Amino acid sequence: MEFLTLQNAISEYVKDGDQVALEGFTHLIPFAAGHEIIRQGRRDLTLIRMTPDLIYDQMIGMGLARRLIFSWGGNPGVGSLHRFRDAVERGWPQPLEIVEHSHAAMANAYDAGAAGLPCAFFRGYRGSDLPSVNPDIRFVHCPFSGEELTCIPSLRPDVTIIHAQKADRAGNVLIEGIIGVQKEAVLAARRAVVTVEEIVDDFGPRSSNAVILPEWTLSAVVLAPNGAHPSYAHGYYSRDNAFYIAWDDIAREREKFQEWMRENVLR
Amino acid sequence: MEFLTLQNAISEYVKDGDQVALEGFTHLIPFAAGHEIIRQGRRDLTLIRMTPDLIYDQMIGMGLARRLIFSWGGNPGVGSLHRFRDAVERGWPQPLEIVEHSHAAMANAYDAGAAGLPCAFFRGYRGSDLPSVNPDIRFVHCPFSGEELTCIPSLRPDVTIIHAQKADRAGNVLIEGIIGVQKEAVLAARRAVVTVEEIVDDFGPRSSNAVILPEWTLSAVVLAPNGAHPSYAHGYYSRDNAFYIAWDDIAREREKFQEWMRENVLR
Amino acid sequence: MTYTPTEMMTVAAARALKNEDVCFVGIGLPSAACNLARLTHAPRIKLIYESGTLGTKPEVLPLSIGDGELCETALTTVSVPEIFRYWLQGGRISVGFLGGAQVDRFANLNSTVIGPYAKPKVRLPGSGGATEIATGCGQIFIIMRQGARSFVKQLDFLTSLGHGRTGRERRDLGFKTKGPALLVSDLCILRPDPETSEMMVTSLHPGISREQVVEATGWPMRFAEEVTETVPPGKDELEVLRDLLARTAKAHGSAEGHE
């Protein structure tokens, strides 16, 4: 683990063509890191996220993504992700290949990746049309009960990036609140970058079962206060729901979206 | 969930012939509950525990067990479990059928049971003689990579009993420290009984990710202070290591063992 | 006391929930219905959101499935893999709430695409938790606005299994869970025919005619032998619901809050 600036962490650990997972289930979405990837103009990325959310709507709209592995592509409680739709429906700014799963499947695939397994076994997809559009969904039989179980490849991103509340001076990272799939996404990845709200001398008194990622599981830790906004950081700031609602209008038209990105991300 | 006395909880939820799991990985071993099962003279039990420990040494020596599913049958840091050895080596007080696993296998089997799956898939046992003595160990291939993976039936005990630090008035249970496989063992079981050190009005301020079993996952909660001794309860009392050492001598001879049980458990 | 069709729909769904239920809650109308039940006749109902919050008691409705409010008011919060593995797949959920862009007569749901999958006219968000909620929960309640474009003869895509395209697939696949047991729209209440599993109108909301329902349905809608009239929202139900939505709108700085 090394402490880096956001710029250096992204340039060192995110390469063109990488399979990139920016995780955070509504909570702790690493927007600052995503924006830095956009500024550095990475290309041909395979983006992995259960809920692409606004951050991938922005990355897709800016033409960074060749492929998307996801399970729910909406603006939570608001409606569509217009840039995602434009890419899938009209191939703008470039065609987007999609690998579509359910939440249960993605969660199991990260879990299997963290567990070092080549695939995940669960009970899913039966009776749905999704297996007919995703060749990665197979079915196997339990050798004891004969029951048909679902099998999908585990997720092993080239790099996972998450945002967390705290790192200590050694680079260990503490996550609290809605922890989502962050731990699994980090442990499943070849490289892991964590942006944090603050760096403290010591986590101090805490639950003996606190969710902590040891520094030796991470590639880089980056101080990035407010790095999850407009998502939120439990204990620091709350979700900017008004912005999520406003995004619907910002992203609806290509020009307005591009202008907003120029004004708010690129410069 | 209902609050019961230990006596009523055991008589209501533990039946002759049951598959019973008393879990707690060194920490929070439910000794008080095990002793009540002995006093109530249950028979033909299939005992499930990763580490049989002193509590199963006592239950086996008292003739309650027909079968044992386990992965490490020693007295931690001390040596043998003499009653377990006497049952396996000389069939005293009755023959004991053993189903032997590794820790990784048992942990995965509880995890699969909690996840409602018929079997667990993991990477294990390859190159070991254990599959030759345990027909429940099978091998399957990952449909994507072709890698050979291990498959064993999930554990689904008729009843799981654990000891925890606290219950609140609603019957929710909080576990802290070395949490072992308690949550999985409870969620994998048809019925679950939890003995606790104390019942509090409210857990109060706590980590948002505290390990808590909701009351609606439990059959009964029992107030049993000191209920883990000579094991320990993090935050209440520490492991009675001297007793674990003393047990080696108490359990070595049949008569001395029986006398100790009469004096300390049966009466 | 006057009320809107949405209010009728939300209240009718809330009434179907019991104190003993453990609910897997989606955002939007299901969240409103579940919390209305919790704040009225079912104070002991357990609400679980897929973000990992167990036994949550939000003061305001979440805009997203993972709002901080859900975690701060929960008994505890677990990881997302755990929610889907131990809690949903583990069979711990009694009622799952679903909706979608399209529903068919056997209560199968489409939340994936309008038009062909490869070249969609409208790309919808997709499954999220729905595909496994549909098969993993004890029973499914569906809450959807009714219209000829949403209640369709033929789904463009089957995202979440109801009773199957012919009404028999769920049984044939050997699921032990009930599947869709209730569909509440802004016009009426539907329940499955015990024989064919086709959804039938069992209750019409006050002032709604059979003709209106037939017109708003893309297949020849069936009516149960005995069709009752839905009890209109009570004063207390409406007050609690409106307070909840007002608190929510205020918190999210939007007119509609959860919509």
Next chain:
Amino acid sequence: MTYTPTEMMTVAAARALKNEDVCFVGIGLPSAACNLARLTHAPRIKLIYESGTLGTKPEVLPLSIGDGELCETALTTVSVPEIFRYWLQGGRISVGFLGGAQVDRFANLNSTVIGPYAKPKVRLPGSGGATEIATGCGQIFIIMRQGARSFVKQLDFLTSLGHGRTGRERRDLGFKTKGPALLVSDLCILRPDPETSEMMVTSLHPGISREQVVEATGWPMRFAEEVTETVPPGKDELEVLRDLLARTAKAHGSAEGHE
């Protein structure tokens, strides 16, 4: 400064550990060796016990794998399924320490039974974590007292794979992990022949003759071309080890503490 064979063995094992190592520690001698390394030349070594404690720094050695001390001094403590799934199987451990009742020339281990499995002369505790530690860690260090009854020609039972019964099985099974790279006894240090994977004596502890080693081995022991003499325990190493064991014995109320 005089020292015992056990002290020589513990010190020799400790020296093989580095600051960068992530160690899966068993109770007994491995725990003494790992903590001695941490308290001397490798303060940044990460110790993991199968009870779920990550990065633990015990003041006294645990009697059991799950003593409270391990949790109280850990960075954090996770569940046992997580330790075996995400951390061991996930490939996060660089060194695993093992021992057993019997070892053979290819460093396969028996901790299951003496005599036939169905009718054992001695029923040993069994695998515990050993079977998957043996294949899941980057490399394996074995620490065992040497004698004709423990260093055997033929294992009664193969609990944990070393290099395989013929020395080729591990490679043939396609494991990417190294397997047993070091065996430290109270008499000498053994390392595998790069060609055959047979364990060879590479260093004799001070005052130990080849004859003693041969006598204490159940197969014709091989010696490396160049056999060095093990550097005896230094004053500081012995002081730290003895303090640690004294603290431990005091804490556990026993003469030997971890033994």
